[in-house]
Amino acid sequence: MAKFPSLTFTQKGMQMLVQAQNSHTLTFTCGKLGSGMLTDSDDITAFTDLKAPRMMLPIVKKDDSNPEKIVLTFNTANTELAEGFVSRELGIFAKLDGGAETLYAYSNAGANYDYIPSKDTPSDENRLEVSLIVSSSANIAVQIDTSIVYVHKSDVEEMIASHNASEDAHSNRLLVSNTAGKPASMADKGIWIELLE
Numbered sequence: 001m002a003k004f005p006s007l008t009f010t011q012k013g014m015q016m017l018v019q020a021q022n023s024h025t026l027t028f029t030c031g032k033l034g035s036g037m038l039t040d041s042d043d044i045t046a047f048t049d050l051k052a053p054r055m056m057l058p059i060v061k062k063d064d065s066n067p068e069k070i071v072l073t074f075n076t077a078n079t080e081l082a083e084g085f086v087s088r089e090l091g092i093f094a095k096l097d098g099g100a101e102t103l104y105a106y107s108n109a110g111a112n113y114d115y116i117p118s119k120d121t122p123s124d125e126n127r128l129e130v131s132l133i134v135s136s137s138a139n140i141a142v143q144i145d146t147s148i149v150y151v152h153k154s155d156v157e158e159m160i161a162s163h164n165a166s167e168d169a170h171s172n173r174l175l176v177s178n179t180a181g182k183p184a185s186m187a188d189k190g191i192w193i194e195l196l197e
Helices: 011-020 153-165
Strands: 025-034 053-057 059-063 069-075 085-087 089-096 102-108 114-116 127-133 139-142
Touching: 011 025, 011 089, 011 102, 025 059, 025 069, 025 085, 025 127, 053 085, 069 139, 089 127
Parallel strands: 025 139
Antiparallel strands: 025 053, 025 089, 059 069, 069 127, 085 114, 089 102
16 A cells, blocks of 8 residues: 555635534545646645546545544455556545535655556455544534445454443353352352253
8 A cells, every 4th residue: 555644634625624613514425546646836735636536435434433533444445446557646535515525635645656456456455544633513424335245354353342342242141150159060160050940
């Protein structure tokens, strides 16, 4: 994966965030990778799209547990990519209320780019996590792509860990209790099962 520096807010992105603090809703919709190169005359804050967009990245997960920051997770599979490209650009897209989708934040890896091959050269699906500063007073929504068919291994591990940490995850269906004061033969096994009549 390319080494992207910190994201830069676009003018439109900053405007949307301010309006989201004033009764509007800012919805993050997707990410994009592109191959565009920056020039000295480029003003990133004026961008409304990537210079050379090549791949749309669906949002598959969000973490909004920190009120001042949101973490978006994107899939970067090349299964539908007709032509390989040099991945230099990263853009995060959003819309305000029911308005048009536009570039919210941008980053360019420059010489630290990566090459993403076409679908003719299948590659492992990667995950890209992006942290964005938001305001705790802003109305934020995220458009999760529910069409993703396969669950990522990290998602399954996270779900299992969350399940196992829950106090009511494994109910005591066999009525297993502590072995204190029970016969040695059962206590040695660490359990005592009480049968109900």
